[in-house]
Amino acid sequence: MAQALSKHPRSIVTRAVRNVLQGLRSDVRSGKVAAIPTMAGIAEQVAAEAARLSLGRFCPVINATGIIIHTGLGRAPLPDAAIEEIARTAGGYLALEFDLDSGERGSRQRQIAQLLCDVTSAEAGMVVNNNAAAVLLGLDTLARDKEVIVSRSELVEIGGSFRMPDVMVKGGAKLVEVGTTNKTRIDDYRRAITCETALLLKVHQSNFRMVGFTQTVTEEELVALGREFNIPVMHDAGSGAMEPMRTFGFPQEPLIRHSVQVGIDVTTYSADKLLSGPQAGIIVGKAEITEKLKANPLARALRPGKLTLAALEATLRLYLDDDLALSHVPVFQMMAMSPATLLKRARKLARLIKAQAAESLSVQVEDGASAVGGGSLPGEELPTKVVSVALDGVAAESLAERLRRHMPPIIARVRDDRVVFDTRTIAEDELNVIASAFASFRPSQT
Secondary structure, eight states: OOOHHHHHHHHHHHHHHHHHHHHHHHHHHOHHHHHHOHHHHHHHHHHHHHHHHHHHHSSEEEOOOSSSSBBBTSSSOOOOOHHHHHHHHTTSSSSBBBBBTTTBBBBTHHHHHHHHHHOOOOOOOEEESSHHHHHHHHHHHTTTTTTTEEEGGGOOOOOOEEHHHHHHHHOEEEHHHHHSSSSSSSSHHHHHHHEEEEEEEOOOOOOOOOSSOOBOOHHHHHHHHHHHOOOOOOEEEETBBBOGGGGGGGOOOOBBBHHHHHHHHHEESSSSTTOOSOOEEEEEEEEHHHHHHHTHHHHHHHHHHHHHHHHHHHHHHHHSSSHHHHOOOOHHHHHTTOOOHHHHHHHHHHHHTTTTTTTTEEEEEEEEEEEEETTTEEEEEEEEEEEEEEETBBHHHHHHHHTTSSSSSSOEEEEETTTEEGGGGGGGGGHHHHHHHGGOOOOGGG
């Protein structure tokens, strides 16, 4: 305890003691542990808990789940270029809304807008807080108190139980559903158009997949219908794929460049999913409509901060060269990991863990499956190599909980009463950190 008190305030150490003792009592009552830890073992747990409490909630964690875009863990990790840009701009002043040429106030969107045009070939672009905000701004600007036509099969529910119909109501639009759950045709849209129709909306089914007797309306069909009736078309592209997913063996996601090329008036997507940028909502499309969105007072309430813009700009610059993006964007790097690399990393992790407490641990290298996550490519998996671990006298759920309380926290999965570490989402320099966590689980301390 003295060591913990030398590093942390007494109030933090007191709370750490209470948390550890409460956890031990709970484990004993539920039979999760076979024996009470020694005082040395308890002291180590208190020290680790005090360190965890001192760091606060937003501490770095090790993602050993195999879920590449893990919403609970902050979605996509940023490229090194974005991290460096945040560090470079965070500590001082920057020309956020200052025009260096004229010496007068400018727009924080100007630089990022030009970059969005360069990487998507759109006429104009802008950035807001997230994709839901982008959709909300589009609806409020283009269809307040007017009708918006959307397929029943695209009335999706996104994370946190937020549903597309609810977003549309908040945006002041009147929802007009067409088609059926599994089949929607262009004539369904055509018959629904009235003098009150302000927008045709297409929503990408990014977090679920429909198979079998299905039919959807293409972007090209909607654009042609919109032009026939002089009605703008908006596409909520969800995950925001900038590179072909077939490169990694997945079905093709809607490419942002394709939406722009076929003439969609407004395309919105997330920056922190397949793009691998910071949390933001990106809007690209026709200049005339984008200017209307920028002029909406709601745009100021939804605008991103300087660090978001700095990180997003650095990320987008990678997409000026497809080869650069594929080799430097973390999401793509993890998707593209070779079977040989995964196996080598798994064997190394297994060897390191065994070295900590060989007699009490059962460690195996096994086949597994990684998921993209973050509402992207639902149902699609990548073959991977995992390390599964069981600790004598400790239930897998209890072991997983202890790992979550390690510093840094280690987030793993539980399968068949074993804790599973997927090497696809574990960095090379994190292997030793994971193995060292098992040093505190030796029999003498448990």
